[in-house]
Amino acid sequence: MQWLDSSLSEQLKKVFPNISIEDGPYLSSISIPTDELLRFLSHLKSEGFKHFIDHTIVHHQAPERFEGIYILYNPELNKRALVRAFSKDSKLPSIEKLWPCAKWAEREAYDMFGVIYEGHENLRRMFMWEGYPYHPLRKDFPLSGPQDVELPSLTELYAGRDQEPSHDFELYHTKVATLQDLEKTQYSRLNKKAQLMLNWGPLHPGTHGTIWFLFDLDGERVVQSDVILGQLHRGMEKLAENLYYFQFLPYTDRMDYISAICNELAYVCAVEKLLKVEVPEKALYARVMFAELQRINSHLLWLGTGALDLGALTVFLYAFREREKIMDIIEGNAGFRLTSAFLRIGGLHYDLAEGTLDVVEAFVKDFPQRLSEYHSLLTRNRIWLRRTRDIGVITRQDVFDYGLSGPVARASGIAYDLRKLQPYSGYEEFEFDIPVGEVGDVYDRYLVRMEEIKQSIRIISQAISKLKKLPKSAPYVNKQHPSVMAPKEEVFKDLQDMVKNFRIVVHGESAPIGEVYSAGENPRGELGFYILSKGGSKPYRLRIRSGALYNLSIFPKLIKDGTIADAIALLGSLDPVVGETDR
Amino acid sequence: MSTLDLIIGLLKILIILAIFMGLGAYLTWLERKLAGHIQGRIGPKLVGPFGILQPLADGIKLLTKESIIPSGADRVLYYISIAMALAPALMLFSVIPLGPEFTIFGKTVKPVIADVNIALLLIFAFGSLAVYGTIFSGWASNSKYAFLGSLRKASVIVSYEVVLGLSVLGIVLLAGSMNASKIVKAQEELGWFILYQPVAFILYLFCMLAESGRVPFDIQEAEAELVTGYNVEYGGIRFGIFPLAEWYLNVVALSSLAVLLFFGGWLGPSIFGPISPAVWFVLKVSVLVFFVLWLHWTLPRLQARDITHLGWKLMLPLALLNFVITAVISFVIFS
Numbered sequence: 066m067q068w069l070d071s072s073l074s075e076q077l078k079k080v081f082p083n084i085s086i087e088d089g090p091y092l093s094s095i096s097i098p099t100d101e102l103l104r105f106l107s108h109l110k111s112e113g114f115k116h117f118i119d120h121t122i123v124h125h126q127a128p129e130r131f132e133g134i135y136i137l138y139n140p141e142l143n144k145r146a147l148v149r150a151f152s153k154d155s156k157l158p159s160i161e162k163l164w165p166c167a168k169w170a171e172r173e174a175y176d177m178f179g180v181i182y183e184g185h186e187n188l189r190r191m192f193m194w195e196g197y198p199y200h201p202l203r204k205d206f207p208l209s210g211p212q213d214v215e216l217p218s219l220t221e222l223y224a225g226r227d228q229e230p231s232h233d234f235e236l237y238h239t240k241v242a243t244l245q246d247l248e249k250t251q252y253s254r255l256n257k258k259a260q261l262m263l264n265w266g267p268l269h270p271g272t273h274g275t276i277w278f279l280f281d282l283d284g285e286r287v288v289q290s291d292v293i294l295g296q297l298h299r300g301m302e303k304l305a306e307n308l309y310y311f312q313f314l315p316y317t318d319r320m321d322y323i324s325a326i327c328n329e330l331a332y333v334c335a336v337e338k339l340l341k342v343e344v345p346e347k348a349l350y351a352r353v354m355f356a357e358l359q360r361i362n363s364h365l366l367w368l369g370t371g372a373l374d375l376g377a378l379t380v381f382l383y384a385f386r387e388r389e390k391i392m393d394i395i396e397g398n399a400g401f402r403l404t405s406a407f408l409r410i411g412g413l414h415y416d417l418a419e420g421t422l423d424v425v426e427a428f429v430k431d432f433p434q435r436l437s438e439y440h441s442l443l444t445r446n447r448i449w450l451r452r453t454r455d456i457g458v459i460t461r462q463d464v465f466d467y468g469l470s471g472p473v474a475r476a477s478g479i480a481y482d483l484r485k486l487q488p489y490s491g492y493e494e495f496e497f498d499i500p501v502g503e504v505g506d507v508y509d510r511y512l513v514r515m516e517e518i519k520q521s522i523r524i525i526s527q528a529i530s531k532l533k534k535l536p537k538s539a540p541y542v543n544k545q546h547p548s549v550m551a552p553k554e555e556v557f558k559d560l561q562d563m564v565k566n567f568r569i570v571v572h573g574e575s576a577p578i579g580e581v582y583s584a585g586e587n588p589r590g591e592l593g594f595y596i597l598s599k600g601g602s603k604p605y606r607l608r609i610r611s612g613a614l615y616n617l618s619i620f621p622k623l624i625k626d627g628t629i630a631d632a633i634a635l636l637g638s639l640d641p642v643v644g645e646t647d648r
Numbered sequence: 649m650s651t652l653d654l655i656i657g658l659l660k661i662l663i664i665l666a667i668f669m670g671l672g673a674y675l676t677w678l679e680r681k682l683a684g685h686i687q688g689r690i691g692p693k694l695v696g697p698f699g700i701l702q703p704l705a706d707g708i709k710l711l712t713k714e715s716i717i718p719s720g721a722d723r724v725l726y727y728i729s730i731a732m733a734l735a736p737a738l739m740l741f742s743v744i745p746l747g748p749e750f751t752i753f754g755k756t757v758k759p760v761i762a763d764v765n766i767a768l769l770l771i772f773a774f775g776s777l778a779v780y781g782t783i784f785s786g787w788a789s790n791s792k793y794a795f796l797g798s799l800r801k802a803s804v805i806v807s808y809e810v811v812l813g814l815s816v817l818g819i820v821l822l823a824g825s826m827n828a829s830k831i832v833k834a835q836e837e838l839g840w841f842i843l844y845q846p847v848a849f850i851l852y853l854f855c856m857l858a859e860s861g862r863v864p865f866d867i868q869e870a871e872a873e874l875v876t877g878y879n880v881e882y883g884g885i886r887f888g889i890f891p892l893a894e895w896y897l898n899v900v901a902l903s904s905l906a907v908l909l910f911f912g913g914w915l916g917p918s919i920f921g922p923i924s925p926a927v928w929f930v931l932k933v934s935v936l937v938f939f940v941l942w943l944h945w946t947l948p949r950l951q952a953r954d955i956t957h958l959g960w961k962l963m964l965p966l967a968l969l970n971f972v973i974t975a976v977i978s979f980v981i982f983s
Contacts, residue, residue: 261792262792263793263796270871270875271872284799285796285952372948374872374873375872376864376872376947376948377946377947377948378683378687378944378945379683379686379687379945379946382687382688382689383687383688386688442946443948446947446948448864448947448948448949448950449948451951451954452951628952628953630870630873630951630952631951
């Protein structure tokens with residue numbers, strides 16, 4: 066996948082003489098004055114750049130300079146465009162009329178940076194609660210955190226404090242949202258129009274995490290709905306700005322915690338691009354193998370919980386039975402089951418454990434039978450069909466307008482798979498198909514994911530044969546590169562390696578100046594990392610483009626006029642993971 | 649009525665109460681064990697051998713739990729609905745004969761509390777009453793989830809209630825009685841009614857699942873969207889009563905009825921000696937109950953509008969057609 070660079074944009078220059086195109090070392094970007102931004106973007110949309118990928122803000126430290134970054138994708142040319150425009154008095158025009166999903170991206174930018182979007186229909190905070198005093202991603206945010214305040218317990222709140230708190234009771238705490246704050250947040254989101262306002266969450270078994278849904282119900286029909294995110298917001302992007310590149314890697318595990326290795330893969334690919342690190346073959350294949358195992362793992366969790374939501378209790382445990390095997394394989398190699406932190410910049414953390422390939426091979430051999438077991442329980446089950454068919458139909462236009470990606474986009478017939486379109490980590494050497502749906506309903510998304518599991522199995526067996534051809538002593542990490550840490554066992558034997566590791570751990574990797582956008586095909590869609598480096602060992606700005614967030618953004622539209630029972634089927638098929646939507 | 653009859657009547661009530669309350673509790677164990685094996689697990693195994701004492705432990709836990717009534721709840725209705733759920737479920741057993749009449753100490757005893765001529769009508773009446781327990785509990789809890797759950801139950805009952813009545817009318821025509829014992833006796837001559845009324849049996853099975861809130865009709869307690877719906881605000885044994893009544897007692901009662909109506913009740917070759925009828929009856933009921941539990945752990949659930957659709961557009965015409973055809977044919981044959 067290429068970027069729209071100066072060679073291609075002569076026509077654009079004719080229409081918009083004010084644009085300037087910079088071909089950077091990693092990507093090309095188009096700068097445009099703010100006044101023309103809206104016109105330029107709609108022109109780009111009509112030119113074929115209709116798939117919205119991401120919007121974010123970079124806060125440059127000079128007084129109040131916010132730079133809006135827009136990433137678009139042209140499916141016909143398979144090209145991306147990165148458009149940038151500086152805000153005027155912290156104001157940018159809203160593009161929600163062009164791409165409805167920008168609503169959420171702009172709300173997030175408003176929440177994090179305080180940039181005002183002119184023409185936005187409901188510019189509310191996205192993750193933080195109403196009344197939160199800061200815009201966290203601004204560079205002037207107090208890193209030490211807000212002042213601690215005295216927070217009485219609920220009993221004390223009602224009965225008053227009549228005795229000294231016990232010795233292990235801390236009086237002062239970080240200020241968190243109070244019930245009043247949350248109520249204010251809730252009421253600011255939705256004006257009740259119909260009969261009944263139903264809160265789903267923040268803690269609700271159907272939401273697969275801590276999403277907070279608001280439904281305005283007329284009987285069981287949903288008249289309007291909104292989603293309140295942020296219960297799992299940890300400020301990943303802020304954390305990344307204050308950590309060395311290698312230090313941020315374990316945090317990526319905790320975003321989409323169901324598919325940790327895929328997250329790591331997307332992240333290390335971005336950093337490796339920035340640092341220009343070559344990765345040895347063995348590491349590439351092993352990464353692909355584990356990423357695909359993780360994809361199966363993730364899809365199995367989706368299958369189990371999705372079926373559980375619709376009342377099929379047994380599929381859940383059948384899916385977990387296979388999931389357990391994958392977990393064991395990952396644990397045997399990485400030492401951890403869920404948040405494995407197995408990949409490293411430049412390779413892997415450990416060499417493949419003894420016998421891994423045999424175990425994976427056995428798994429691959431056994432798995433197709435299990436898959437047909439799931440199929441026999443659900444695929445032609447009439448009740449399942451009734452619950453999933455023609456529910457939550459996503460059209461092709463919706464895919465572009467809402468920036469959908471991953472299986473959700475593919476089920477609507479858009480073959481948007483980054484593993485094919487922009488191969489990373491050696492995916493170009495593997496043979497696999499992209500399953501696409503026709504209708505784009507819940508059932509199609511189910512079928513597409515089931516087929517993806519099959520394709521993943523294909524990829525894994527190819528990876529095994531590739532790995533088997535490599536000698537056992539083949540390097541699994543490119544330790545020659547100055548920014549890559551040597552494997553642990555060599556650090557204890559080799560002085561040079563030890564000194565290098567010491568230097569990286571203390572001072573971090575030194576990255577060149579530049580900006581990178583690199584994305585991986587995650588089970589939940591495109592997980593992109595936009596890294597802006599101004600030199601040094603920490604990113605100046607690291608933006609995480611979350612597939613789950615954009616996929617979720619279409620939920621209020623789809624569920625309108627559906628029922629609560631449809632909502633659960635639909636949500637299961639969109640398959641958001643809150644760790645990734647909130648970051 | 650002599651004193652002896654009164655004593656016998658009371659004894660019957662006590663025995664039936666003891667048997668079915670205990671059975672209800674032990675069905676939880678059976679269901680958990682069964683679910684475990686269906687799902688490739690073991691199920692309860694720690695309390696007693698094979699976890700056989702698990703229902704006891706559960707009961708103690710439920711009884712000793714603190715029960716919290718939500719603020720704003722309708723207290724009277726909140727408690728009444730518990731009784732409204734349990735009482736009809738137990739009353740169902742009063743008109744279900746558990747075997748043929750037998751003689752003990754020269755006294756003829758019918759193993760049924762009330763051998764009335766309108767047994768079928770009573771059963772359907774109690775079945776409909778039991779639904780009020782569900783609906784009231786949702787209303788009284790002052791919770792939106794519970795309220796939605798009870799509304800869903802209301803929509804289910806509207807869908808299946810008519811079909812349930814119509815589905816067994818064919819049997820009544822064939823047997824010429826609404827008395828359960830007489831229906832069984834009729835099957836002694838004609839053979840099991842399932843042979844004559846297969847469609848009616850399938851319709852009855854659907855309605856039975858719907859009435860007892862079993863998969864695929866368990867929409868009122870859909871745990872994913874409504875967090876178990878109507879009983880979400882009940883705690884301790886007050887909570888325990890609802891599944892006991894709906895999931896277990898109702899299933900057993902309606903399965904017994906199905907056995908009486910379609911599978912010849914206690915009829916069967918007397919290979920077990922004098923207790924043969926009882927054994928056959930228990931065996932047949934167990935098979936049906938097992939089938940219901942099996943379905944529960946296999947299928948997904950429908951949603952309210954599908955059930956209404958199914959009930960009114962498919963099952964009701966079928967039931968009517970079945971009834972009319974039965975009526976015409978039996979008129980031709982019997983007259």
